[in-house]
Amino acid sequence: MHLQAQLRPVSQDHTQPPFQPAWWLRHAHLQTIFAKYLSPKQRLNTEPEMFSLPDGDELQLNWLPCETTQAATPLLILLHGLAGDINSHYIQAMLAQCRELNWSAVLLHFRGCNGQPNKLPRAYHSGDTADAALVINEIKRRYPSRPLVAVGYSLGGNVLLKYCGEQAAENPLAAAIAVCPPLSLSACAKRINTGSSKLYQRYLLGRLKRSTLLKLKQFTDFPLPLTPEQVQGFASIEQFDEHFTAPIHGFKNAQDYYQRASGKAFLKHIQIPTLIIHAKDDPFLSDEVIPKPAELSQHVHYELTGGGGHVGFVHGSPLKPQFWLNQRIPAFIKQQLNL
Numbered sequence: 001m002h003l004q005a006q007l008r009p010v011s012q013d014h015t016q017p018p019f020q021p022a023w024w025l026r027h028a029h030l031q032t033i034f035a036k037y038l039s040p041k042q043r044l045n046t047e048p049e050m051f052s053l054p055d056g057d058e059l060q061l062n063w064l065p066c067e068t069t070q071a072a073t074p075l076l077i078l079l080h081g082l083a084g085d086i087n088s089h090y091i092q093a094m095l096a097q098c099r100e101l102n103w104s105a106v107l108l109h110f111r112g113c114n115g116q117p118n119k120l121p122r123a124y125h126s127g128d129t130a131d132a133a134l135v136i137n138e139i140k141r142r143y144p145s146r147p148l149v150a151v152g153y154s155l156g157g158n159v160l161l162k163y164c165g166e167q168a169a170e171n172p173l174a175a176a177i178a179v180c181p182p183l184s185l186s187a188c189a190k191r192i193n194t195g196s197s198k199l200y201q202r203y204l205l206g207r208l209k210r211s212t213l214l215k216l217k218q219f220t221d222f223p224l225p226l227t228p229e230q231v232q233g234f235a236s237i238e239q240f241d242e243h244f245t246a247p248i249h250g251f252k253n254a255q256d257y258y259q260r261a262s263g264k265a266f267l268k269h270i271q272i273p274t275l276i277i278h279a280k281d282d283p284f285l286s287d288e289v290i291p292k293p294a295e296l297s298q299h300v301h302y303e304l305t306g307g308g309g310h311v312g313f314v315h316g317s318p319l320k321p322q323f324w325l326n327q328r329i330p331a332f333i334k335q336q337l338n339l
Contacts, residue, residue: 031309079156127261157181165266
């Protein structure tokens with residue numbers, strides 16, 4: 001299923017064929033899992049920067065500089081997914097692509113995702129646009145003549161789309177791309193707690209539990225009534241959000257968090273060229289993430305592919321697999337910036 005023709009895209013790109021899954025990786029789980037192992041393994045040296053936040057906390061930026069001094073060269077701001085970081089395969093793949101194109105890039109690590117605990121009890125969440133706004137504004141201040149393009153993956157994609165909707169006409173970005181964003185958080189929390197998708201939930205929940213247990217050790221006066229035993233006992237992402245994510249970030253409960261942080265309601269306010277990519281077979285996401293035409297602004301170009309899994313999109317032969325996002329994302333950027 002491909003809804004691109006039914007929606008109102010920004011300028012059409014007829015040079016990019018729709019994604020076709022590799023014949024040997026047609027299943028969604030194969031796409032999702034094998035993308036991690038088949039994507040480029042070019043470990044790139046980046047320059048870390050600790051970015052101070054107004055509340056006394058900090059987050060880490062990782063910069064990939066480029067040699068060009070041309071003002072028209074884009075600077076990409078990358079936002080990773082839940083429990084992601086500089087080592088995530090999709091981040092490494094995009095950084096490698098930027099290096100090949102001689103584009104600058106910077107990864108925004110959400111709080112506590114750089115391998116070191118952040119300084120406050122709070123963490124990050126799917127609607128946490130305040131930190132992203134601070135970073136984007138600072139990058140714009142440093143590079144006022146460079147076109148800034150943000151690329152968000154999964155949770156980072158939801159954050160990015162919510163940010164773009166909030167900014168509306170005041171958006172300092174030249175363009176935005178969101179890959180597999182969970183635009184309806186409540187439905188996605190239920191989806192990942194069913195069937196074989198529970199395998200991914202177990203992996204993500206394990207990482208979230210470990211970081212939370214470290215916080216309980218880090219702060220003797222932790223602001224939530226949580227014990228290590230309770231944290232270890234969380235059986236789902238929704239339960240984790242109910243007892244940690246929501247209360248530590250000022251939400252009433254998980255459903256209040258999901259309703260206020262979901263990006264779908266913000267899509268109609270976006271006023272910069274924006275590409276959203278979903279796969280129909282994504283094992284992380286519910287069909288409720290698929291926006292209706294009336295929910296999109298005229299600046300949003302929506303693509304729903306039949307396959308691809310969750311941030312997978314592997315095509316080509318077994319001997320020469322290719323990561324489709326490495327072509328699709330730069331093509332959209334080049335088109336919108338007339339490069």
